[in-house]
Amino acid sequence: MGAFFLKPQDLRRYAKVVSDIIDATQTNGEDLNADYEILRKTIDDGTVADLGTDQLARIKAHFQAGTDKYKDNVTKLEQAPVPVKVLGKHKLLVRAYADYAAACQAMTDSLDAEAGSINTDQFNQAEKDQEAHIAKVSDVTTRIMGLL
Template identity: 40%
Template sequence: MKGAKMSNYAPTISQLITETDKTGEKLAKYYEPLKEAIDKDKDLSDIDLKATREHFQNGTTFYKETLRKLKTLGVPARVLGKHKLLVGAYSDYADACQEMVDSINVDGHTVDKGVFKDSEEAQSDSVARVVKYTQKILIG
């Protein structure tokens, strides 16, 4: 980490967060119908849980790879504390996403609604922290 420069660090952070956002946007078309069915306590037979779980897992795998990149990124000394907070929040986000994946039972064509909703709350909280720490790093 010694000698890391903000001119290299900041664009990398920005890119990783942008890619995370784009991944989330791609997953929305699978998330929205599932969330609506769960919220309205609808039958899940119209939802392809296998495809949904696969796409969620692919997204979560991407988030875990992004987390690995964040952990190994050269960090300027002046933002090291903020970076550690960002890594912690991003780790929480990736974990919450995995919980959502794990809430989907393809064979039984069911979703553990409690785990799903807890995951939503954890994702919302951790994303807010990721945004907060990213802004503190990039804007000051």
């Protein structure tokens, strides 16, 4: 009988973990967006060299801090109390979120502050990968929440 009463609490706790991570992801993305827009514009305009090493170093440090938050979210997801009925979908969510964090790291790694340059092929691929993985995160999250 006790297990019956724990189940709704476990579902709520899990739903809160997932919801908090999605909210944190959105907030982090909004925080990083202005710097992303600067990089996107300089790549599109062919003016990367105009950024200078100081600005590029600042943006890279900001991106790394943001990417580290995403990596922390992967750990939080891995450690979440997962209800059995969403275990399969949860594994898909962890994988998609880890892939998203890896794509964010790839974008960060495309910035070479010392040389004042950007590996634009790597940056552009990371951008495409991020879009694909965050769409998967969103899709799986929606399906999980529908099951809870």
